Amino acid sequence: MDIYLPIAEVSVNWPFLVLLGALVGFVSGLFGIGGGFLMAPVLVFMGIPPTVAVASQASHVVASSTSGVIRYSGMKAVDYRIGGIMAVGGALGALAGVEMFRYLRLLGQADLVVAVSYLVFLGLIGSMMLYESLTQILHRVRGETPPRKERRRPMWLYGLPFRMRFPRSGLYISAIPPFGLGVFAGILSAIMGVGGGFILVPAMLYVLRMRASVVVGTSLFQIIITTAVTTILQAGRNQTVDIVLSTILLLGGVVGAQFGAKLSGRFRAEEMRAALGLIVLLVGIQMGLELFVRPSDLFLLAPGVGD
């Protein structure tokens, strides 16, 4: 049941990869995230070179996000206007991120930066989401009325120029914050091999204060564009996209994403956020551990000779 991957140049068990794709796709559809941050560590653990893993799973993210967006679009839960602005920023960010990643590989510091970004971003976002959702759940269990939410958006959202109307999100704000958010997600997408949904979703909820019902669909839409650009750039500049690997992953992924999206309506929003926060936090800690644990071999092969 093994198959040889032409670009990664290793042979892997393909039924396991289909299953992995389905599982990550399920999580992706359920929470409205790309799910890349879950997949990359598993692929590397299977012996696939990290650079190939990061680049190939980006196209898996494209597939599962596409099927997710089509679903959410049917429910009128995608704001294409704000998503488009974020996507333009995301594409530019990806462009910069791929070049940064090349440079870091040359310096031999790519895996350090990947580990630090996983630890910092996933750890931070994960604990914030966990804290916020657990407080809400606690309030509900005790039967207290939740404290009134701060519905006011930060004033600087209004002070900036280029204000636009986004009727689906219920916003009339400057185009600069969503654009900047897109750039940031694009850079992360190239370096960490993720769509950036785990950053985008909370930022859209808590900073931009978008209407909660459109957040997931819009973030998936932005992720499609960003990861598509990342995939093309990784293939063109680094030749690290393995089409066989990504096809196997996405076959499972699209099916899993459909089930995930169907199921997502059945849970309370704060329970979903608590579960996602926990997953994000655990992955962040797991990836960050390598910074503190004594490595089994002090020497390490650094990729990137061919450049």
Place this chain on the structure above:
Amino acid sequence: MFQALPPEPAPMVAPGTIERSVATEGEVRVAAALTDAQVEVDSSFRGASIVLYGAVFNPTDIPADVVVVVRGPDAPVRLVKKTRNMGVWLNSRPVLFEGAPGFYMTASTRPLSDVADFGQLRRLGVGVDHLRIDAPEESRTVTRYGVRDVVVSRLGEDYLDWRRAVIRLKEAAALYNTDPDGVQFVDKGLFRAEVELPTVAPTGKYYAEVWLFQEGAPVSVSNLTLTVEKVGLERDIYEFAHRRPWSYGVLCVLLAALTGYAASRVFRSR
């Protein structure tokens, strides 16, 4: 990304044959062949095992040792060392080692150190310890104690640790292998050895040398070649990805988006 093929190395010639008298020349000889001189990497490739067999013509009474050396295409190795800074393990700057083959194995009738002495092995470049692995970018020449052009490495005293790490990491990936009794005589004068190629073995041209040693000196050598290449779909995909990388990337994205679209259509109709 396609690298120009390196010039083919000159076939190994056993030193000393020229000085021998005409009467004895060619008497002690080794001949060898591979069961499979072409390894094809396709979607079911999971490494390969190739048998090398050969014959020793030894009319003399002096016992002979056979040493088989298989060397894959050269691949420079970049290595970093983890160092602890304020409780955090960080990478050092990468060091480039050249002259390391992508695959290297030796098989012999006895441990190499018993077959020939250090100098002899070093001269022939036989054995993992005698590979010409070097970090040329790190070295510079200085004048020391009045001696000019002394080569020192910026890695200083750690140099040997670095070099050993290259070999250790390659051995861990089954790319380097030393088998002190990998050459087995199946009959008088007839021997066999196995070449185990792991899945990660680089593609390209491999060179095999079969040495015959007598009393610690090489008396005969046989040169063989072996090619490992991707075939069929594997080759087409690899070449497409490297020759037309941008169209390849666009194709990957289109494929992904179409699959996602198709899946959502299938699920909606249910």
